[in-house]
Amino acid sequence: MTDLLLIPGPIMVSPAVQEAASIQSLAHTSPEFVKIFQEVLQNLRTVFQTTDAGDQSIVISGSGTLGWDIVGNNLLKSGDSVLTVSTGFFSDSFAQCLESYDAQVDVLKSEPGKVVALDKIESQLKSKKYQLITLTQVDTSTATLLDIGSIAALVKKVSPETFVIVDGVCSIGVEEFKFSEWSIDYVLTASQKALSSPSGLSVSLISERALKYALANGSTRGFFANLKKWTPIMKAYEAGAGQYFATPSIQLVNALNVSLREILSYGLAARIAKNKQTSDTFKSNLQQLGLTLVSDDANSAHGLTAVYVENPGHVISSLKSKGIVIAGGILPEIKDKYIRIGHMGISAIEDDLHHIDNVFEAIENSI
Amino acid sequence: MTDLLLIPGPIMVSPAVQEAASIQSLAHTSPEFVKIFQEVLQNLRTVFQTTDAGDQSIVISGSGTLGWDIVGNNLLKSGDSVLTVSTGFFSDSFAQCLESYDAQVDVLKSEPGKVVALDKIESQLKSKKYQLITLTQVDTSTATLLDIGSIAALVKKVSPETFVIVDGVCSIGVEEFKFSEWSIDYVLTASQKALSSPSGLSVSLISERALKYALANGSTRGFFANLKKWTPIMKAYEAGAGQYFATPSIQLVNALNVSLREILSYGLAARIAKNKQTSDTFKSNLQQLGLTLVSDDANSAHGLTAVYVENPGHVISSLKSKGIVIAGGILPEIKDKYIRIGHMGISAIEDDLHHIDNVFEAIENSI
Numbered sequence: 001m002t003d004l005l006l007i008p009g010p011i012m013v014s015p016a017v018q019e020a021a022s023i024q025s026l027a028h029t030s031p032e033f034v035k036i037f038q039e040v041l042q043n044l045r046t047v048f049q050t051t052d053a054g055d056q057s058i059v060i061s062g063s064g065t066l067g068w069d070i071v072g073n074n075l076l077k078s079g080d081s082v083l084t085v086s087t088g089f090f091s092d093s094f095a096q097c098l099e100s101y102d103a104q105v106d107v108l109k110s111e112p113g114k115v116v117a118l119d120k121i122e123s124q125l126k127s128k129k130y131q132l133i134t135l136t137q138v139d140t141s142t143a144t145l146l147d148i149g150s151i152a153a154l155v156k157k158v159s160p161e162t163f164v165i166v167d168g169v170c171s172i173g174v175e176e177f178k179f180s181e182w183s184i185d186y187v188l189t190a191s192q193k194a195l196s197s198p199s200g201l202s203v204s205l206i207s208e209r210a211l212k213y214a215l216a217n218g219s220t221r222g223f224f225a226n227l228k229k230w231t232p233i234m235k236a237y238e239a240g241a242g243q244y245f246a247t248p249s250i251q252l253v254n255a256l257n258v259s260l261r262e263i264l265s266y267g268l269a270a271r272i273a274k275n276k277q278t279s280d281t282f283k284s285n286l287q288q289l290g291l292t293l294v295s296d297d298a299n300s301a302h303g304l305t306a307v308y309v310e311n312p313g314h315v316i317s318s319l320k321s322k323g324i325v326i327a328g329g330i331l332p333e334i335k336d337k338y339i340r341i342g343h344m345g346i347s348a349i350e351d352d353l354h355h356i357d358n359v360f361e362a363i364e365n366s367i
Numbered sequence: 368m369t370d371l372l373l374i375p376g377p378i379m380v381s382p383a384v385q386e387a388a389s390i391q392s393l394a395h396t397s398p399e400f401v402k403i404f405q406e407v408l409q410n411l412r413t414v415f416q417t418t419d420a421g422d423q424s425i426v427i428s429g430s431g432t433l434g435w436d437i438v439g440n441n442l443l444k445s446g447d448s449v450l451t452v453s454t455g456f457f458s459d460s461f462a463q464c465l466e467s468y469d470a471q472v473d474v475l476k477s478e479p480g481k482v483v484a485l486d487k488i489e490s491q492l493k494s495k496k497y498q499l500i501t502l503t504q505v506d507t508s509t510a511t512l513l514d515i516g517s518i519a520a521l522v523k524k525v526s527p528e529t530f531v532i533v534d535g536v537c538s539i540g541v542e543e544f545k546f547s548e549w550s551i552d553y554v555l556t557a558s559q560k561a562l563s564s565p566s567g568l569s570v571s572l573i574s575e576r577a578l579k580y581a582l583a584n585g586s587t588r589g590f591f592a593n594l595k596k597w598t599p600i601m602k603a604y605e606a607g608a609g610q611y612f613a614t615p616s617i618q619l620v621n622a623l624n625v626s627l628r629e630i631l632s633y634g635l636a637a638r639i640a641k642n643k644q645t646s647d648t649f650k651s652n653l654q655q656l657g658l659t660l661v662s663d664d665a666n667s668a669h670g671l672t673a674v675y676v677e678n679p680g681h682v683i684s685s686l687k688s689k690g691i692v693i694a695g696g697i698l699p700e701i702k703d704k705y706i707r708i709g710h711m712g713i714s715a716i717e718d719d720l721h722h723i724d725n726v727f728e729a730i731e732n733s734i
Contacts (some may be wrong), residue, residue, distance in 0.1 A: 002391050003399075010392035010617055021618050022389035024369045025377035025565060027692050032370075061429050061567045062591065065613035069591045097590045192614060198392060200428045200567050200616030223464045224429065224436045224592060246432035247559060249567030250377055251388050252619070325394050 003320075006359050007327040008140045008170055008304035008342035010192035010199045013259065020258040021198050021251050029242025033250060036257050041238040043260040044205060047172065047195070047268060048187060050179040054208030058227075058234050059256070061249045062202035064169040067188025068094050069225040070202075071132070071165055072101035074218035075186065075210060079104065080131035083124060083162075085116050087146060087299075088139035089331050094167055095134065103131070112142050112334055113295040113306075118154055125159045132163035132185070137171035141331040143295045143306035143340065145175065152182040163210055169193055172203075173263060174275045174303035174344050185210040191252065194275075194303050196345035197259040200252045271349065276302045278348040282341075282356050283307075289364060294331075294338050303344040309367055312339045318366035324359055339363075370687075373726050374694040375507045375537055375671035375709035377559035377566045380626065387625040388565050388618050396609025400617060403624050408605040410627040411572060414539065414562075414635060415554060417546040421575030425594075425601050426623070428616045429569035431536040434555025435461050436592040437569075438499070438532055439468035441585035442553065442577060446471065447498035450491060450529075452483050454513060455506035456698050461534055462501065470498070479509050479701050480662040480673075485521055492526045499530035499552070504538035508698040510673035510707065511662045512542065519549040530577050536560055539570075540630060541642045541670035541711050552577040558619065561642075561670050563712035564626040567619045638716065643669045645715040649708075649723050650674075656731060661698075661705050670711040676734055679706045685733035691726055706730075 005012050026033040037059070044057035060066060076082065079102060084095040086109040095105045108116045108124055125133070133155055137148050152164050163185040168177060172187065173194030179187060185207040192199035206214070206227070214227045223229055229245050236243035263271055279302035283293060286307050294306035309315050312328055316339060319326055327340040341363075347355035372379050393400040404426070411424035427433060443449065446469060451462040453476040462472045475483045475491055492500070500522055504515050519531050530552040535544060539554065540561030546554060552574040559566035573581070573594070581594040590596055596612050603610035630638055646669035650660060653674050661673035676682050679695055683706060686693055694707040708730075714722035 003393075003397075005392055005394060007394050010395065010614060012392055018389045018391060022385045024385060025372055025379055025559065026370075027372060027374050027694075028377065028566070030370075030692060061433075063428055063613040063615075066428075066591045069589050072589060100588050100590065100593075102588075190614065192392065192617075198616060198618040199395070199614045200619050221467050221469075222436050222439060222589075222592065223467065224433045225589065226467075246430040247377060247557065247566045248430075249565060249616075249619070250559075251565040251622075252567050252616070255618075325397060327394075 004324045004355060004358060006342050006347060006355060007325060008340055009344070011196060011342055011345045012347060013196055013198060014262060014346050016262065017197055017255050017259045021255040023251060023254050026250050028247050028250065029244060034237060034240060034242045036254050037237040037248065038240050040253055040257045040260060041234060043264060044203065046264060047260060048179045048205040049177060049181070050205060052180055052208055055179070056206050056211055056231060056234055058204045058206065058230060059253060060202045060230060061200060063199065064188060064190035064202065066202040066225060067204050068097040070188065070204065070227065071186060072098050073222065073225045074214035074227045075163055076101060076103050076131045077217065078102035081106065081128055083108065083130045083133045085121060085133065085135050085146065085151065086110065087115060087136060087142055087144040088112070089141035090139050090167065090169070091136040094136065112331055113144055113293070115144065115146060115299050118150060121151060122154055122158055125155065125162070130159060130162045132165050134165045134167065136167040137175060137177065138301040138303060140170040140304065143301040143304050145299050145301040149178065149182050152184060156183055170301065170303055174272065175301065176272055179205060191256055194344040195256065195259055196263065197256045198252055200249060201256060266349065275344070275348045278343055278356055279305065282343060282360060285360055289367070294334070304340055304342045306338055306340045308338045312336060315339055315363060315366045319362045322362050324362050326359065371691045371722060371725060373709050373714060373722060374692060375707055376711070378563060378709055378712045379714060380563055380565060381629060381713050383629065384564055384622050384626045388622040390618060390621050393617050395614050395617065396611060401604060401607060401609045403621050404604040404615065405607050407620055407624045407627060408601060410631060411570065413631060414627060415546045415572040416544060416548070417572060419547055419575060422546070423573050423578055423598060423601055425571045425573065425597060426620060427569045427597060428567060430566065431555065431557035431569065433569040433592060434571050435464040437555065437571065437594065438553060439465050440589065440592045441581035441594045442530055443468060443470050443498045444584065445469035448473065448495055450475065450497045450500045452488060452500065452502050452513065452518065453477065454482060454503060454509055454511040455479070456508035457506050457534065457536070458503040461503065479698055480511055480660070482511065482513060482666050485517060488518060489521055489525055492522065492529070497526060497529045499532050501532045501534065503534040504542060504544065505668040505670060507537040507671065509661050510668040510671050512666050512668040516545065516549050519551060523550055537668065537670055541639065542668065543639055546572060558623055561711040562623065562626055563630065564623045565619055567616060568623060633716065642711070642715045645710055645723055646672065649710060649727060652727055656734065661701070671707055671709045673705055673707045675705045679703060682706055682730060682733045686729045689729050691729050693726065
């Protein structure tokens with residue numbers, strides 16, 4: 001029997017999504033596949049909440065990490081300054097990736113589970129010209145949720161030319177996210193988190209102004225992370241015409257199409273609300289056991305929970321022996337002091353599956 | 368009903384491979400997934416025919432194109448000289464990708480369907496110091512097969528420090544290929560060709576000496592095409608331990624595991640021989656219709672056929688109306704004069720499916 005998988009991604013996918021991953025191969029420029037890819041690119045606009053036709057959704061075989069390279073390779077030049085607001089391991093890794101592109105990265109880092117105060121971000125933004133700011137909406141290492149809307153509004157006020165870049169890997173599909181309303185320039189995620197699909201796809205959206213910059217000023221180095229190569233391809237597929245650069249993953253794009261349909265047919269707002277309810281109840285139940293969350297109540301993500309326990313190794317192996325898979329800590333400072341439980345997709349939405357009841361009961365019994 | 372897909376990739380996959388792509392998600396560092404990934408990395412050694420434990424197989428979410436970037440980002444420095452032996456569109460694109468990494472690329476190009484004479488390659492190799500030579504074993508644009516063994520032996524004789532790089536996208540799994548015996552330094556392919564799996568994975572093997580160079584001298588720029596990031600991950604998985612850098616595609620790696628098992632259980636040599644037989648018969652039947660192949664008989668690939676026809680558009684649409692999908696020409700010089708038919712994987716191996724009989728009959732009726 002398959003384990004109950006409750007890590008913060010990859011997550012368990014619905015039977016229809018599983019089946020969609022097993023279609024026979026199609027020609028990558030066939031009308032049948034073009035229609036599928038077109039629907040994916042169009043539906044992503046709704047999921048990311050863009051209203052601007054000049055923005056472009058992008059789906060490439062890869063992982064969340066590839067989105068960092070797309071930023072480094074297309075949206076900055078050697079020597080440019082970058083401001084990273086860090087709430088954990090993944091925020092820091094994104095900064096390191098951009099440093100590898102010769103960016104000068106300043107990191108404003110909060111204590112585990114806390115967020116950086118807006119006034120600190122404001123004074124830092126005023127201190128020099130930043131090409132871009134990186135915000136990790138949910139840092140999967142600490143389950144900390146950033147208030148992207150407020151930070152983006154601040155950037156727009158004090159440094160409007162700075163590109164606002166959001167790592168939405170553990171947030172898109174589970175947290176409120178408004179690309180156009182918040183004036184975001186690039187958001188990246190991956191297929192295996194709240195988009196509720198198999199892993200293997202880098203999924204992102206770029207604003208018209210950032211895309212214009214990328215096409216005019218982005219690096220010409222390399223093919224696979226180069227938006228000069230991908231932009232005509234994505235525009236062609238979305239317009240209903242196949243075009244070749246590198247073969248997309250037929251099966252994974254088809255699976256993503258089915259999962260996006262499921263998300264939109266449930267209703268994006270309803271899904272986000274249901275995720276919040278599942279998360280709030282789960283977190284409150286853990287707190288009633290006397291446990292402490294890693295993230296402040298005010299800044300807690302809704303797609304996963306990070307919670308301190310006395311003996312994480314014991315809890316994890318005890319759950320595994322019952323067929324439930326959760327994750328350990330990953331933030332170096334507190335690595336061996338907490339566990340992480342993912343609750344996205346069907347596990348958060350379908351109460352009848354009892355995934356969250358089961359993992360709660362198993363944790364209760366193991367501590 | 369699904370079309371009969373006979374383009375030179377993606378190719379139709381077996382029912383077991385289809386099913387393998389639909390497994391429920393597993394944790395990327397779980398013992399269950401580590402075992403699957405380990406088997407894939409080990410079996411690739413057999414498929415690529417390496418006997419040197421210091422070589423390393425690499426599987427990353429991506430496409431064949433990503434392998435070109437891995438060469439550009441890891442195996443050369445800005446200003447290095449590269450020699451490309453070109454038999455068509457894909458050889459030229461590989462050269463352009465390396466030029467984007469500031470390599471000085473010399474291209475020795477043959478007429479469509481012909482190959483460059485060994486003595487020309489020899490005198491070019493003697494004219495300056497080349498960091499690497501790129502050889503496209505089968506250029507999918509022309510179905511031309513290069514004699515990699517002879518060229519690699521020549522490089523070893525006259526310029527032994529030059530890395531021998533093989534684009535094996537349309538050859539690995541269908542043409543004879545001997546990594547260790549031929550002293551190859553890097554070979555790249557993709558999952559959706561003769562490896563007979565869904566598209567979405569970049570699959571490659573690097574020699575110990577090239578890997579040593581990459582780790583010491585490769586660019587530090589970027590994460591996703593950086594072997595400094597991937598090498599410890601691949602070594603860990605192959606040794607049976609999960610390690611995290613970027614989430615691999617659980618479903619596609621599982622599908623590749625099943626397809627590699629099928630290839631090895633049939634027997635690699637037997638499979639290559641059967642592919643050759645299918646290809647030889649198909650090509651000879653087309654020639655008996657009075658048609659001319661794009662590739663010389665002596666240099667013809669066995670995983671696809673490129674053949675001149677009077678009205679390619681008519682032939683392609685006539686076949687499509689019967690539910691058979693083939694591909695058009697792609698080499699600019701002769702683009703509108705020929706068609707391409709893929710015959711890899713089950714279509715070449717399983718006579719009972721009658722894929723090749725059916726496409727031949729449809730072509731015969733359409734001309």
